[in-house]
Amino acid sequence: MRTYILTSITVFALVTLFSSCGSNDQKQAANEVAKKDEIPAYVTGLKKAVALQPDSVGLRLKYVTALDSIGQYKEALIHLDTLIRKDSLNYGLWFTRGQIEEDAKDSASAERSYINAIRIYPSPDAxxxxxxxxxxxxxxxxxxxxxxxxxxxxxxxxxxxxxxxxxxxxxxxxxxxxxxxxxxxxxxxxxxxxxxxxxxxxxxxxxKQYDEALKVFQFASSVNNLYADAYYYIARCYEMTGKKDSAIMKYQQSLSLDKNLTEAREGLKRLGE
Structure with missing residues (x-):
């Protein structure tokens, strides 16, 4: 469970580049609905809007970001490549392409896209x-x-x-x-x-230095008491040291902050909850 790393490093760049392309609330809603094998309404709405205005760069970027948020990476890249063919020297498009490819676990392609972006404009973000x-x-x-x-x-x-x-x-x-x-x-x-x-x-x-790890995670929870990952890892420390009741409580606390934290649900299952 270390998927937050990429987000923490690269999202700050995309926020400034395409802040209108999709909110965290949209992504959370998309993730929840995607689990039911349904397409969120806002994504289908964007698809229709793009069909009506195929030359709108802003709309297509919003649609690309929406597709990325629900894991439809192939479709997102198809639409993004449509934009790149029209504007191959656009740094932001290549940067976005690299992020989607990295989301799709295609590291080789992501590396090429990031390098293309940097050649166009060597921004610190890329x-x-x-x-x-x-x-x-x-x-x-x-x-x-x-x-x-x-x-x-x-x-x-x-x-x-x-x-x-x-x-x-x-x-x-x-x-x-x-x-x-x-x-x-x-x-x-x-x-x-x-x-x-x-x-x-x-x-x-x-x-396996669980006591030292616990101190760090507990301090993290005091810095940001709404940070679900901190409670999850506190629970992991308790679980590894045989403190079942404390582990259950912290897994539940992490889930109360992030109901999509599947690792916490798995922890509760291991402990019989």
Missing amino acids: QLALANMYAEQKNDKALKICNRILDMGLGREYDAHCNFIAGIYHSRMKHIAEAVKLFDQCIAADFTYMPAYIEKGLVYFDN
């Missing part, structure tokens, strides 16, 4: 999206990109992103001390950078 993907692949190109962005002196927000991604790389490489140091640097730059707390705690958790 470079960090590529670096994040490299970090998960244990590719040290991630560190080179992060160091380059840090040298640009863009401010604390980008410093936090760079340190987080570098921390991901070292975490995946099992460089425990270096990973913890970088996550701490990320948190120092942005106290509310919640994925950094989770990843720091997971460094300890994966090393």
